[in-house]
Amino acid sequence: MPTKSPVEGEVVAAVTRLLRRGLPVTPAGADAALLDLRGVVARAVDPTDIASRTAALNGTLRGLLARFPDTRYAPAARVLFGLPPAEPGLNLTARRDLAAEQAGHEVHHFRKRVEPKLIEKIAWELLADADRFTRTPMIAPRLAPVTLRQPVPADPFAWEVTEHEEQLTRLWSALYAARAELLTVERLVSLRADRIDLIHAAVTAAWRWAAARAEAIGYTTDYAPESDTLVDDLLALAGWTPELAESQASRLTEAAAGGAGRDQFVHALHNETGLARTWVDGLLGKDPHPTANDENGSTQ
Incomplete structure (x- = not known):
């Protein structure tokens, strides 16, 4: 020792x-x-x-x-x-x-x-x-109970501060949402859940992770443009994910950008079977008895 x-x-x-x-x-x-x-x-x-x-x-x-x-x-x-x-x-x-x-x-x-x-x-x-x-470069802002309305004054400085808080809150909301889905995957893997349920959870995690990446890119572009690693540092807070090529991460992000729902995200990636396999196999590990849908590379 x-x-x-x-x-x-x-x-x-x-x-x-x-x-x-x-x-x-x-x-x-x-x-x-x-x-x-x-x-x-x-x-x-x-x-x-x-x-x-x-x-x-x-x-x-x-x-x-x-x-x-x-x-x-x-x-x-x-x-x-x-x-x-x-x-x-x-x-x-x-x-x-x-x-x-x-x-x-x-x-x-x-x-x-x-x-x-x-x-x-x-x-x-x-x-x-x-x-x-x-x-950790950033820590989630703590929320305090508010019992009275706090209107924003008609002032450029107040607008700027409020907009920053808006973006910061959306960023952390997206990061926590991604973490929740990644934890769900880990729990289902540990429970040896049905392969179909695992794939569904893995795809949901991809959607949430990609949405968090889009928020992180938007936030750092506006408020930390000098940082080359902050996006990756922020995403690491959500949890472990499979290693992706930059082009693959960008493709996922494009599919989730603009507040796209899960169904929209899946539809946008309908033909991206290679990317889907990289994410799902990396997150779950290869199954020795894949289902017919899984063999066709489909997501759900």
């Missing part, structure tokens, strides 16, 4: 302390070393509020544990922190016993040899998450 930096050591120690009660973390038991992580602060609805950051920390930890990279030890890691397959209310001793069973180890060996490595892995995942947010 590499030598830990002071920050890494603090995060490892804080994650270790979480084990006593497990999840969810309460505001009273929240550790500043975790609440101050950039990924937690960025996700909080109100970064100045401890309860809001605690909720963000809980969501971040649940997400990291749900996608724990070591499939052998993923159930054990979740159990340690009180998540399924653990039952609610188990104390730490009971969780350790169950985690050792899930990992296939004797309890003492698990406690001394495996558990510290799992804690360090979770800490490093939290730090990597924080680093991704630190390097």
